[in-house]
Amino acid sequence: MQKVILILFVLISWGAVTFSGVTGTAKDTSVSLTLEKNKPGQTVNCSYNDSTLAFTLKIGNESVSGVFVDAFDIDLQALQIDKDDNYYLLVLKGLGPDDDNNCFFYEFINGKIIPCGNIAYTNEIRTNGDKILEADSWMGFWTLRENYYFDSNSKSLVKKPKEFYNVNAEGKVTAKFRLLNERDDKSSSSGSLKPGEKITVVKADITPKCKDEEGNNNDWQCWWYYIKSSDGTEGWCRMRDFQQNVDGLPWAG
Numbered sequence: 001m002q003k004v005i006l007i008l009f010v011l012i013s014w015g016a017v018t019f020s021g022v023t024g025t026a027k028d029t030s031v032s033l034t035l036e037k038n039k040p041g042q043t044v045n046c047s048y049n050d051s052t053l054a055f056t057l058k059i060g061n062e063s064v065s066g067v068f069v070d071a072f073d074i075d076l077q078a079l080q081i082d083k084d085d086n087y088y089l090l091v092l093k094g095l096g097p098d099d100d101n102n103c104f105f106y107e108f109i110n111g112k113i114i115p116c117g118n119i120a121y122t123n124e125i126r127t128n129g130d131k132i133l134e135a136d137s138w139m140g141f142w143t144l145r146e147n148y149y150f151d152s153n154s155k156s157l158v159k160k161p162k163e164f165y166n167v168n169a170e171g172k173v174t175a176k177f178r179l180l181n182e183r184d185d186k187s188s189s190s191g192s193l194k195p196g197e198k199i200t201v202v203k204a205d206i207t208p209k210c211k212d213e214e215g216n217n218n219d220w221q222c223w224w225y226y227i228k229s230s231d232g233t234e235g236w237c238r239m240r241d242f243q244q245n246v247d248g249l250p251w252a253g
Contacts, residue, residue: 068094179235190235
């Protein structure tokens with residue numbers, strides 16, 4: 001990941017503060033970052049309350065506010081996402097549990113803070129200056145890599161979803177389950193996998209949506225995975241239909 005960061009000083013202060021009757025810990029961070037080519041670093045200030053999750057970002061006389069999804073601390077950095085652009089992308093990270101970061105993106109142009117988008121959850125971001133931002137997120141036993149295109153004219157990050165995402169995780173079958181020819185619960189079966197067979201979870205389709213019995217989001221259980229076994233059988237299976245029937249997948253968290 002190409003970063004252009006000039007840090008002159010970091011000042012973090014802690015103190016009790018109340019927002020709308022809610023008491024939390026206020027964290028104020030001030031960092032000097034290069035936000036424009038061939039220009040001196042700009043002092044970027046951010047105040048954040050770890051109870052309300054509200055933040056205020058300030059550069060010069062300009063400020064913007066927002067709310068993190070979840071965060072116990074904050075971090076600021078600058079990325080050169082477009083090597084042909086004079087401006088760098090300012091990244092405000094809300095550092096969350098399990099390395100899940102809530103990222104807000106800005107550019108500072110002619111004394112104005114320009115919002116460029118946000119990513120709710122990501123473990124790591126990187127760019128080669130080619131207008132593409134890669135964002136990794138841990139999906140339990142594999143890493144989801146999303147691509148975002150940066151439009152230098154509209155100053156916005158646009159997600160470029162894929163039909164399939166590479167998984168390539170290996171495991172061993174512990175209980176029999178079926179694979180299907182198509183991503184359809186009514187599809188014909190391509191075969192059954194038996195205990196002891198080695199498998200590779202090749203790729204995933206993360207477009208399906210579903211809810212649990214209480215109406216909560218449960219999409220990940222409905223996602224389709226393409227699986228190949230050591231005996232040559234291959235096909236599709238939803239997460240909920242094989243999760244408890246496979247051992248050895250690199251589950252973490």
